[in-house]
Each structure stands twice: as C-alpha cells, then as structure tokens.
Amino acid sequence: MCGRFVLNVTPEEVADYLDLIGLENFPARFNIAPTQPILIVVEGAQPEPGSNLPNRQAMLVRWGFMPGWVKDPKEFPLLINARSETAIGKASFRAAMRHRRVLIPATGFYEWRRPAKEEGGKPQAFYIKPRKGGIIAFAGLMETWSSADGSEVDTGAILTTAANRSIARIHDRMPVVISPEDFSRWLDCKTQEPRDVLDLMKAADEDFFEMIPVSGKVNKVANTGPDLLEPVAEVLAPAPRDDVQLSLF
Template sequence: MCGRFVLTHPSEALAQLFEAAPSNDLPPVPNFNICPTQAVHVVTSDEGGRRLQAMRWGFLPHWYKTPADGPLLINARADTLAEKPAFRAACRERRCLIPASGFYEWTKDRDDRRLPWYIHRADGAPVAFGGVWQAWEREGERLQTCAIVTTDAAPSLAHIHHRMPLSIEAADWPLWLGEAGKGAATLMHPAPDGVFDFHRVDPAVNSNRASGPRLIEPIAA
C-alpha cells in the first residue's frame, strides 16, 4: 500500500517533465509528509493535452453522499482494479499519473514499535505512480479525487512491505494515460529490482504533523 509520500521536485519542473500544462492551484512543494485527503499533484490527459492539476488524495465514488461517507480510498489494488465498483469505470476511462519523489513504508521491531523507511528511485528521478481519478459532486460541492494503484512489492522491497505503489516508466506514460490506445493492464506489475533504493528514517515521520527535510534523512537501521 501507500499511506504517505514525498514530493520535493518543483511544480515547474514537473510540468516540463510530463509535458503538461500546470494549473494555478497546485499544492506547495516541497512536502515531505503528504497524507491522505491532502491535495496532490496529478497528471491527466484528454483531447486538449496533458494537464498537471491538484486533486484530493482519497477517491470518492459518485455514490458517496459526503467526502466522509464510506471507507477512505487512497489505494486501489491492481489485481482487482477492473472489478471493484468504485474503480472499474475509472480504470477504463480516468487513469492518471501522480508524481512523487519517494514514499514511506513501515516495519515493526520486537517491541512492536513502527520503524519508517523512505523508498525512492535509485536514480533520483521523480516516481510516476499509476493512479485513477474521479470527479465527485454533491449539493454544489465538487472535488477532483484520486487513488494510487498498488501492486505486489518488488522482491528487494518485500521485507519492508508486501505491497507498493505502481510505478510507470516514462516510455509507458502515453499508454497509461490512454494516449497510446489500449493495453494499460500490461503495465500493472511490480517494479524490477534495482529501480528503487531505500533507507531507514527517523520515527518522527510517524506523526502526520511532522514536516521538513529531516524526515527523509537516513539513520542507522
């Protein structure tokens, strides 16, 4: 799964990288502790081209009466994405990319204390999470919302957590975004070993109120 992530790359650089027109309401970066329900950067594509825009991290199916009605859907499993009522239409019609610099996962020690790890691309480039999005509207309130698709973890990361976000390589962005026809399902697999690196970080990140670059600095494991 993915419950927290990091974005340090500037919005202007992301717009250039993804060849997307940026919206004027993008959330501030850097953010070293992005939490569910916060606004995140999302790349979408339609006949007008690609757009880099802000969306709520927490997918809202159209039948939710309020944003708090039902489970908080921050992740969507790749193996059931096309079957779940909440995601199956978005899987076909509304796929997106969610830029990140890295993400957090946790293990536990012998005393059941949560030990955070920071996971990032070994080459330092931004990660493009595969995602799905949904426009939700009720009684005049309208929200653009998204969820991160997850797969089995890469073998080198499985000792930290058995799931990880779907990572889409740059050559496959057109296929995931629907620009290159059908076949996006072929992309829903774990990242190969060697793409991601990881290190232990300070338990300060266990608090969703923590912030600052110290959260991703390595500590002794």
C-alpha cells in the same frame, strides 16, 4: 500500500518530466498524507493537427478516492490506494479504470516495517526513493464526487501491486510506477481499455528503489520538513536475486 509520499522538486522539473503544458508554483512537500491535496496529471484535449504542444494537464485532487455513486461520504471508507489486481472489476474503481487514469508525480514514498508480535519493538519507517534519484510517476485513478447540493470534490487514489522481493522485506505492497515511455498509453482512456494496460501494473525492478531508514518523525502529519529524509541507520540494500531469506540488514 502507499500511505505517505514526497514531492520535493521544482514545478519546472515536474513539467519537464511529465511533458506538461504548464504548472503553477508549489512548495516542496516532504510528508504528503491522505485527505491532503495531491498533484495529478491527466490527458487533455487532443492538440490541433500538426501541433507539437503537449496536451497533458496538472490539477489538484483530494487524496482519498470517492466513487460518484456514494451518497454519504461519512459512511464510506477512505480509499487512498486501489489494488491493481482487482481495480478493473471492483465497483469503486471500475469506471475510473476505464475513463479516468492519471499519473501522480513523486520523488519517493514512506513505508513501515512492522515487527512480528513475538519480536516486539516499534515499526521502522523507511523512505523509499529511486536509486538514481529524480521523479517517478505513480499510476493513479481519479473521480469527481458530487454532493446533493451540487458541490463537487475531485478525488484520487494510488494503484498498488505486490511488492518485489526487495520491498517485501518491509511491506507486501508497493505503488505501481509508470515509466515515461508508457505515460501516453496509461493516460489514453479513449483507445486503451483497462485490459490493454494490465501489463503496466507491475512491480518495479529489484534494484530500482533504495530504502533508507528514517526517524519516527514522519509518523506525525504535522512534521513536514526536509529533516524527515535524514537516515538513522544503514541503507537497506536490494535483495540478492538468488536470496530466499527475508532479513532487514
């Protein structure tokens, strides 16, 4: 799954990476949590013929997906992630998979390795980021929920997939990362049906991410400083490609 993530680059870097029309200023965020606003990117209106201007647009949504048919949000679970394997057919995500696919910029995410009961001990938090640095774009879905009084809330979720072997040493799921060359196809909900983008919903390559053990300060939403990214132990190396043993170090 993906329960916390980081976006600590400038608006200009995000706009350049995702080819956006423009982007308002925002602060670096080191502990983005469910129910908080998250930045998403959507495909905008078709540009005029011959125009080279980008048509992607950024907007803020609440991290916690709410299908349009929900009547009482208090009685509906908070959907921060959507399983890519079942999102096409699941009632909660079916319409968004067809009509409202988005990109969610990030610079990394947190995951926790939870020891087996017989091992004892506390969960270890890891900051997982691209080995080469820079920005990544999670595959996401959005939905606008309307209440009985007519008010609306834009909501979103991150698509996840089975973890590759490296990440599986920590957790069995990981966010789906869309490569820049596939941005247009993922966002194109007019000509690309869900079955046409199934090939994009896969785990990143084994050596794409590095996994950095960090302190338990990330467990508290109130902690939001850059110190959350400081290593507390040796960085977890990628799993050897011929390795069949799962070990932490």
